Structure formats: C-alpha cells, structure tokens
Amino acid sequence: MTYRVALHGSGILADAIGVQILERADLELVTDDADCVLVAPDPRDTQAESTILELLAAGRNVATTADLRTDQDTLLDSCRRGGSTLYRTGFAQFLIQRFVLTATQGMSSIRHIRFVESRSADPVEPPPRTETYRPAIESVARELYAAEAAAVRIVSDFEQLSDRVTLTERAYLDDHHFLTLEAIRYPAAGPGAPAAYTLRIDGDPSDLVMQWEIEPNDDSDVLAVGCAHVLLDAVGAICEAEAGLLIDNPDPHYQHDDRVHR
Incomplete structure (x- = not known):
C-alpha cells in the first residue's frame, strides 16, 4: 500500500x-x-x-x-x-530506541543507565533542553519499568563553559534514579567532527559498557538520516x-x- x-x-x-x-x-x-x-x-x-x-x-x-x-x-x-x-x-528518541533500549534486551535486571552524547553543535541548533529528551526518558521508563509518563521526575542541570555546553538529565521513579542522560555540545568543533557516545548499564547478569563514534562517509548527517528512517518507517x-x-x-x-x- x-x-x-x-x-x-x-x-x-x-x-x-x-x-x-x-x-x-x-x-x-x-x-x-x-x-x-x-x-x-x-x-x-x-x-x-x-x-x-x-x-x-x-x-x-x-x-x-x-x-x-x-x-x-x-x-x-x-x-x-x-x-x-x-x-x-527525533535525534534523542532515535538514539534511545535504536541503541540504548536494544542493548538492554540482554539484561535480566537493570538498576541504572547512563548515556552520554558528545558532538559538535550545529550553528542554528539551540542549546540542549529538557523538551528534546523528555519523550526518550519517558520511553525508557515505560519499556523497562512499565511506568506512566506522569510518574517520571526529571532533574535538569545546565552548564555553559567557554568551550562547551552540557545538559544533564537525571530521571527518577519515586526515589529510584534509573537514568542519566548527558548531552555535550562543542560549538568550536566544526561541522563533520565525529560524534562520540558512551553507554553504561548497571544491572544483572553484569554491567555493560559501550563506546562508539559516528563519523560520516560523506556530507550527509548520519543522525538526520537515521532519524528520517525512523520517522518514515x-x-x-x-x-x-x-x-x-x-x-x-x-x-x-x-x-x-x-x-x-x-
């Protein structure tokens, strides 16, 4: 059809x-x-x-x-x-759905997830903000803990330094701190700089730590292409x-x- x-x-x-x-x-x-x-x-x-x-x-x-x-x-x-x-x-949901939640499928129990995204900032891109990451955070709460969006409490910390800006989102269900997302942007890195990611999942049967970089083979934006796939699918x-x-x-x-x- x-x-x-x-x-x-x-x-x-x-x-x-x-x-x-x-x-x-x-x-x-x-x-x-x-x-x-x-x-x-x-x-x-x-x-x-x-x-x-x-x-x-x-x-x-x-x-x-x-x-x-x-x-x-x-x-x-x-x-x-x-x-x-x-x-x-969006970019955050693409990363969480396709990378982070896929990695959790090999775990029998999960205590905490930490995901760090570090990349150059697009010239027209606003600083990272909670609205960008809230749907992704809520999807983790829903998939891993069967929690409603209203039950998720997010504590945000924004830091702006001379060479970078960092948004840290700590997500809680009651007193359980289940997720930390860190978005780091380097305005001076320039277009085409590799994007680096770190994922740590604390749980059973063992903790899982992953690191990877995304470096385009051409002028296309890798995250934009991936996000477009998710949207159109x-x-x-x-x-x-x-x-x-x-x-x-x-x-x-x-x-x-x-x-x-x-």
Whole structure:
C-alpha cells in the first residue's frame, strides 16, 4: 500500500526526509490531501507546535521531530477532536530506541543507565533542553519499568563553559534514579567532527559498557538520516492506528525466513 505524505519543515532533517521519501515505493510526496503530514521544523521555528495542534484537530495524522512543550492531555484532546494520530521522534528518541533500549534486551535486571552524547553543535541548533529528551526518558521508563509518563521526575542541570555546553538529565521513579542522560555540545568543533557516545548499564547478569563514534562517509548527517528512517518507517502504523498518540515498541519482532525452502 502507498501512503500519501506531505512534508513541512526546513533544515538538514527535513532535507534527509525529503530525499528518503523519493527513494521509497510505499510513500508518495504530495502537497495536499495527505494521509500523514511530516513536520520537521527548523529549530528556530516558533510556530511549529501550534501548526501541529491545528493539523491534528483538523483530522490530519502527524509525524514530527519537533520538541513539543504542550502537555500530553492537550495533545490527546487535539487527536480526539480530529480523529487523528500523532507520532513523535527525533535525534534523542532515535538514539534511545535504536541503541540504548536494544542493548538492554540482554539484561535480566537493570538498576541504572547512563548515556552520554558528545558532538559538535550545529550553528542554528539551540542549546540542549529538557523538551528534546523528555519523550526518550519517558520511553525508557515505560519499556523497562512499565511506568506512566506522569510518574517520571526529571532533574535538569545546565552548564555553559567557554568551550562547551552540557545538559544533564537525571530521571527518577519515586526515589529510584534509573537514568542519566548527558548531552555535550562543542560549538568550536566544526561541522563533520565525529560524534562520540558512551553507554553504561548497571544491572544483572553484569554491567555493560559501550563506546562508539559516528563519523560520516560523506556530507550527509548520519543522525538526520537515521532519524528520517525512523520517522518514515512509522507512517503506515500512524495511518492505520486509532486516534491518539503512537509510541515506539522496541521489543524483538519475528518473521518467517522465506529464503529457506523445503
């Protein structure tokens, strides 16, 4: 089945989404009457959030990479009024869903996760902020502890030095400090500098420590391309879902291996 999608936005992420739409047989890029509207705003766009609420209330399904400050009840109300579905992703959700939660699947119990992202800052990118990471934090609480978003308490610490800015997010369920996210940005590193990541999972049967770097092979932004994949892969599920909020499910999925013949 082919789904009709419209793209609203600008910048490296919107560019990556636009390129990938044209490469996919299951999606058709249109300017109106779309099954799903993809909203990938420039970080400086202050109108994106109101646009998303208007689209949902008007009955348009929306997939977005925007940092939404709107509370969940307001988002749900717009979805119910329009009979529409909202799906949110972004750089942080891409990293948490595709890397961190996948790594936890080999653990029998988890006490604490620490994830550090260190990379150069895009010239138009605002400083890291809680709204960017809250959906990713809530997804960890949901998947690992079956906790509702309202039960998650986040303590933020922002530090700005001459050579870098750091946002540290500590997430709690009651008194249990279950997650620490650190976002470090180096404005002077320049475009194309490698992005470095550290993941530590404390739990059983043993603690797990991973480190990796992402260094592009060309001029493309690796995180933007990965995030675009996540967004576009969700379009079918968004269009078929009931009205409301659609979330990722990182559990393993299985299928018949049709390469094997009797």
